[in-house]
Amino acid sequence: MPELPEVETIRRQLDDRLAGRTIARVQVDDPLLVDPEHPGDFARRLSGRSIARLGRTGKYLFVEFDGGEALALHLRMTGQLLWSAGPPDAPVPYARAEFAMDDGSVVTFADARRFGRAWLLPADRRARDRAWAGRTGVDAMSPRFTARALGTSLAGRTAAIKALLLDQRIVAGVGNIYADESLFRARIHPLRPGGGLGPAEVRRLHRAVRDRLRMGIAVGGASFDRYRDAHGERGGMQDLFLVHRREGEPCPRCRAVICKGVVAQRGTYWCPRCQPAPEGSAC
DNA sequence: ATTTTCCCCTGCCGGC
DNA sequence: TGCCGGCAGGGGAAAA
Numbered sequence: 001m002p003e004l005p006e007v008e009t010i011r012r013q014l015d016d017r018l019a020g021r022t023i024a025r026v027q028v029d030d031p032l033l034v035d036p037e038h039p040g041d042f043a044r045r046l047s048g049r050s051i052a053r054l055g056r057t058g059k060y061l062f063v064e065f066d067g068g069e070a071l072a073l074h075l076r077m078t079g080q081l082l083w084s085a086g087p088p089d090a091p092v093p094y095a096r097a098e099f100a101m102d103d104g105s106v107v108t109f110a111d112a113r114r115f116g117r118a119w120l121l122p123a124d125r126r127a128r129d130r131a132w133a134g135r136t137g138v139d140a141m142s143p144r145f146t147a148r149a150l151g152t153s154l155a156g157r158t159a160a161i162k163a164l165l166l167d168q169r170i171v172a173g174v175g176n177i178y179a180d181e182s183l184f185r186a187r188i189h190p191l192r193p194g195g196g197l198g199p200a201e202v203r204r205l206h207r208a209v210r211d212r213l214r215m216g217i218a219v220g221g222a223s224f225d226r227y228r229d230a231h232g233e234r235g236g237m238q239d240l241f242l243v244h245r246r247e248g249e250p251c252p253r254c255r256a257v258i259c260k261g262v263v264a265q266r267g268t269y270w271c272p273r274c275q276p277a278p279e280g281s282a283c
Numbered sequence: 284a285t286t287t288t289c290c291c292c293t294g295c296c297g298g299c
Numbered sequence: 300t301g302c303c304g305g306c307a308g309g310g311g312a313a314a315a
Contacts, residue, residue: 001308032292059309076309078293094293113292115309135310159286168310176308225307226294265288266308287315296306 002075004140004173005216005237006227007059010081013230014107015054017083018063022050022102030096033109035119045120046071046099058136058172068123072132073109079116082108083230112226136172140213145171147206154194154202161197162190163264165209174209176266177222177237180244182208189275190263196278215240243269 002010026043028034034042049069055062061081063071073081082092086104096116097109109116121128137153138145153170154161164170165179174182183190185208188201197205221227221235224245228234238245242252247260247269256273 003309074309076292077307111292112294113308115292117310157285163286166309267306285315287313289313290311291309294307296304298304299302 001077001175001177001225002079002221002227003059003175003178003216004056004213005178006221006229006235007056007061007075007173008141008217009221009235010230011054011056011061014061014063014081014083017105017230018051018101018107019053020051021105023047024100024102026100027098028096029098030111030114032114033096033111033116033118035117042118042120057139058168059175060136060172062121070121070128072119072121074117075111076113076115076117078113078226079109079111080226080228081230082110082228082232084108107230134169137169138171140171140173140209141217145206145210147203150206151197151199151202154197157194159194160191160263161188161194161205162266162268164194166264166266171209173213176268177241177244178209178212178216179266180269181212181242184208184243184270184275185212187274189277190268190270192278243271245269 023046026046028043049065052064052066055064059074061073084106087106088108092108092110094110094112095108096111099107121131138149150171154164157164162179162183165174182205186201186204188205216222216237219236219240220229222237223234224238243258246258249258251258251271251274254271254273256271258269259272260267260269262268
């Protein structure tokens with residue numbers, strides 16, 4: 001599942017390949033990919049645009065064009081952005097759109113589950129803010145995401161801390177994997193009410209989120225299932241998981257047996273000893 | 284306002 | 300062996 005480190009890995013790779021290029025033509029195979037609020041001229045409006053750089057906020061990737069317009073992409077569950085120097089040798093499985101560049105290179109948006117989306121964003125700052133307002137809060141790797149900011153966002157909230165970490169308006173980029181890993185590192189049970197964390201716990205959680213995301217970026221993301229980078233390669237983070245997907249295995253810190261439950265409708269893994277359960281909840 | 288539930292999709296896996 | 304129900308989960312809409 002592409003989260004911040006996976007999207008950042010792709011962003012860096014595509015920035016190297018696409019910055020300065022011009023889009024020659026676009027083919028959309030799956031109309032569901034395109035923002036329904038935009039008319040059917042998606043492909044035509046992208047053709048001829050020159051790419052300034054690739055940006056990212058949370059799990060959103062932005063292809064930023066000269067002149068200020070942008071193509072926003074979200075990979076959701078199974079989306080892939082695969083770069084090739086020329087037209088792919090063989091049909092790309094689950095291809096939903098192809099973006100051909102002026103140098104002959106091609107980026108294919110492939111996506112088995114078809115949850116991924118693409119949006120065209122206007123150049124006008126106000127219009128873009130209006131279209132995008134409230135979609136994400138501060139990016140988790142931004143200097144603006146501080147322990148203080150996290151504490152302010154959590155204050156008074158009664159929902160489980162894991163649910164709040166997954167809320168992209170509180171901090172953008174954390175998904176199910178890195179939420180589990182961060183909570184373990186911070187020694188905080190996923191069901192603890194967010195507003196009930198003490199200042200030291202908030203600081204630990206902030207540090208843990210940064211630490212795990214930084215590690216994920218360093219090893220090219222987590223590829224326990226479909227995730228592949230822009231060159232089709234796997235990441236290495238799945239080999240560094242501390243608790244996620246390790247039910248029944250010993251905790252790397254205290255050797256207690258890692259348990260699994262459901263929090264915020266997501267499979268959730270934690271150490272019952274390192275992450276003490278709040279009052280009234282088992283395990 | 285906040286929290287919770289449901290839904291979108293399809294590949295995959297366990298059970299029978 | 301093969302069918303089938305259920306699960307996986309990002310995020311947005313709807314309900315509570």
